[in-house]
Amino acid sequence: MELRHLRYFIAVAEEGSLTVAAERRLHTAQPSLSRQIRDLEREIGVPLLVRSARGVELTEAGKVFLDHARLALAQVDAGREAARRAARPLKPVFAVGFLSGQEVNWLAETSRLLGTELRNIEMTVSSENSPELAEGLSSGRLDIAFMRHEPNHPELDYVTVGIEHFVMLMPSDHRLARQKEVDVRELAKETFIGGSNVAGPMRQAIEDYLAANGLNIEPAHRVHNLTMAMSLIASTRGVALLPAYAENFLPWSVTSRPLKGEPPTIDLAVGYRRSNGSPILALFLSRLRKNGKAPAS
Incomplete structure (x- = not known):
């Protein structure tokens, strides 16, 4: 028994047709493929495939052998890759x-x-x-x-x-989206999404900025990653202050606007x-x- 016998058998079993397996998977002649399958069955001693109106089907023995054939080829592939890695010098x-x-x-x-x-x-x-x-x-x-x-x-x-400046994020159809720049005092009228303790430096930069502008706003929600922020902005129609790199990941439902005056920054x-x-x-x-x-x- 050779590895090609296993590969041929698996291809036929998965395609359900000697002709399709020969032409599309194995690029060989169908008579030659049939001969290889017969050789395999002769060596094993039991039929693995039976012809049917739909092509070929696995016998009970064929179903059992298919699992072992796949495992054997997987082990061979794993061994080949392990040998190649062993032959290569380890890279730091x-x-x-x-x-x-x-x-x-x-x-x-x-x-x-x-x-x-x-x-x-x-x-x-x-x-x-x-x-x-x-x-x-x-x-x-x-x-x-x-x-x-x-x-x-x-x-x-x-x-x-780098020093990143913050921008205001909001739903794309939000009233503030009609403005070229947004006054931070508008936050007092909105559902505000702030940073969590996980995003400590970002949360501190935002809170310092709000305090410097005379605002004491308790966030309705707190987030620690961009995915959470985008989701809550879209679902709650809230607004958030985030570093400008967040603009690389805006979904269609969320947009951004710069802040009027000197925006907060973060290193x-x-x-x-x-x-x-x-x-x-x-x-x-x-x-x-x-x-x-x-x-x-």
């Missing part, structure tokens, strides 16, 4: 985390800064909220993360790579664990400090 892993949504702006820039080193490493990418990114850096799961400055992690250092930084001795990290940080600029929006 450089794990990059992004504040959910920021990979749209910064993944290409990260690859550019790594340059030709990408050929010598395996770069992994994850998308999480800022506290989760901080935990990932502290535990060694991540090497760098595009995130907020997290105050409860003194073991981390940061390189600020975007590359965080890393101070004790991380990775030479790839050192190279990346060196290039970031020398060349890193906010990508064009």
Whole structure:
């Protein structure tokens, strides 16, 4: 019995037709395929297929054998891949985390800064909220993360790579959408969606901004990610203040407007664990400090 016998049998069983399997899956002549199936049945000693008005059907023995044939081929494929991996030299892993949504702006820039080193490493990418990114850096799961400055992690250092201004998000047919700019005092008349404790730096920036404008607004809802914010804006017809990068993810039902006057801002930084001795990290940080600029929006 050869592997091709198993592949041929599986193709016929899945297609339910010798002709279809031969022409579409195996690109071989139907008589040749029939001969291969007969050889397989002869070696096993029982019929695996029977002809019917609909083509071919599996016998009870064929149904049992099909599961084992699939398992055998899966094991062969897994063994082939394991052998190939073993033959390749292990590449160091450089794990990059992004504040959910920021990979749209910064993944290409990260690859550019790594340059030709990408050929010598395996770069992994994850998308999480800022506290989760901080935990990932502290535990060694991540090497760098595009995130907020997290105050409860003194073991981390940061390189600020951008200053983001906030915009107001609202339903696309909201009355405020007719304005080119929105006065923040309009928030007092609306269902306000604020940031949760998970998004601590963002929540603090918003609350400081509202206080500076003489507003004491208790949010009707609190969110910690863009998906929650968009959903609540659309479903409750509320409004929210979010960093401008959120505009990359607006559904048709949500729109944004700039704020009148000086909007609040928040830093975007590359965080890393101070004790991380990775030479790839050192190279990346060196290039970031020398060349890193906010990508064009």
